[in-house]
Amino acid sequence: MSATKPIRVGVVGFGYWGPNLVRNLDRLGDAELVAACDLSEANLGKMKALYPYIETTTDLASLLADHDLDAVVVATSAPSHFAIAQQVIAAGLHCYVEKPLTLKSSEAETLVRMADEAGVVLFVGHLMEYHSAVNWIRDYIASGELGDVLYLYAQRLNLGKVRTEENAFWSLAPHDVSIVLYLLGEAPDSVSATGAAYVNEGVQDTVFANLHFPSGKIANIHVSWLDPHKVRKFTIVGTKKMLVFDDMEATEKIWIYDKGVGAPTDAMSFGEDLTLRFGEIVAPFVPMKEPLSIEVQHFLDCCATGATPRSDGRDGLRVVRVLEAVGESMAAGGAPVGTVVEV
Ligand SMILES: NC(=O)c1ccc[n+]([C@@H]2O[C@H](COP(=O)([O-])OP(=O)(O)OC[C@H]3O[C@@H](n4cnc5c(N)ncnc54)[C@H](O)[C@@H]3O)[C@@H](O)[C@H]2O)c1
Incomplete structure (x- = not known):
């Protein structure tokens, strides 16, 4: 416009x-x-x-x-x-x-x-929230092709840059939190988190945060600046398919796996009831714009x-509340902390 x-x-x-x-x-x-x-x-x-x-x-x-x-x-x-x-x-x-x-x-x-x-x-x-791949995934979830989202997890890992004024979650996770909330279209009602400070006292270098949503979905966000690999990856498991978004890949950032547990066409059978489905793996073409x-x-x-x-500001508020609550949960030994905000 x-x-x-x-x-x-x-x-x-x-x-x-x-x-x-x-x-x-x-x-x-x-x-x-x-x-x-x-x-x-x-x-x-x-x-x-x-x-x-x-x-x-x-x-x-x-x-x-x-x-x-x-x-x-x-x-x-x-x-x-x-x-x-x-x-x-x-x-x-x-x-x-x-x-x-x-x-x-x-x-x-x-x-x-x-x-x-x-x-x-x-x-x-x-x-x-303006990334072409993230919006492609959001549309794909809305299309029903993935089935219902069961859970997802995000990993943002690297060696450095070690900060002293904020922990790894505040430094690295704001993008992941906003992506998770944007993709699921809902805000979590509580978080529980564990982290550890190795380099500077009181400043967590690695954090594992679990976000619990009113719909029953769960998301895990793992961030660290003390890791051998540079990783920026999302994995989303749905009832029909599974999706991986690898933001370190230059072109093929999204992979869709026709894998699951259920009635298969090309299946490996485990007993009478349980079958694992191994279908095709597709990397869709997603046009990228800055x-x-x-x-x-x-x-x-x-x-x-x-x-x-x-x-908008409310989106910003919801993300800040998650970041804040992750700190509160770590201080409380990983206890669940409420994240609902109303303005
Ligand atoms: N969207 C992204 O991918 C992305 C990437 C990097 C940084 N950021 C965000 O951008 C913001 C800036 O980060 P940065 O890495 O550029 O920081 P920076 O420290 O490199 O730059 C901050 C600038 O603001 C100036 N400044 C600080 N306080 C000021 C004040 N009160 N009045 C006027 N100027 C002031 C500083 O002099 C400096 O020039 C942060 O909120 C950061 O989280 C976003």
Whole structure:
């Protein structure tokens, strides 16, 4: 969709990820990149070198007041999201916040309420909800081809980057949590999690989290920065078929296995009742488009029309509550912790 008049956008944060957002905003005709704010003069200098026409400042208040903006994109480090987004929404501007929306669910709730009251769009950068493969899988589940989803598990593993200010779940799992909730179309009612801190005291390097859903489905998310392999994989087991999404593969990211337990055509029989089905394995062709470009365009469309974004503030809140509850469960020795949020 094309906006009638370009959305005047300001950006806060031009560190590692901000430049990717700016690159997309710059090339989409629906946006007019007007001004940027960063506490780092050096990073503002890098932006000026690439985009000399963008006004820069280290003062958020002046960014919000002086440029007749419609919307602000926040790509600063997570601890600053709440304070910055509050100011953006209070200024009556549409607000895009990188994931995670906030560090506490109470803060995310505040932002959702503020945006509702101000009548502005609150958008969270849950990038994977705009990934072509994830959306292909969502459509495939909706088509019924997989049968009912029984359970799924996600693995995001690597050696490094070891962080000290947040555990591996906050660092690595926001994308997996958002994918799981998006694919299942429901939020969990509780989580239970186990993790261990080996490198830095109190900062879990590896976490196994179980998400329990009202429908009875379960999902496990395993993240670690202390692992010999780089893995970004989803496995979904349905009543008819099984699906693996391997985001490390360049092209064949999705594999569908016609495997299961039940009445087979090509089967290995175990006794009279139990038969295992080993059918064909297919890697469907899924056209890929840069997720960030789709995501940024969707944000601009929502700003233009007032539509509720796919990854809105409530979605951001649900993900933050899961991240928070995983920490609470680990602190309680793996006890189940409720995750239902209502705003
Ligand atoms: N969607 C994705 O795949 C993805 C990937 C990487 C990072 N991110 C997210 O993007 C955000 C930024 O991550 P990053 O890796 O670019 O961090 P970073 O530390 O590299 O960059 C943050 C920038 O924000 C600036 N900044 C910090 N506090 C500020 C404030 N109060 N006012 C103005 N500027 C401020 C810093 O000077 C820096 O330039 C995080 O929320 C992160 O989770 C998302």
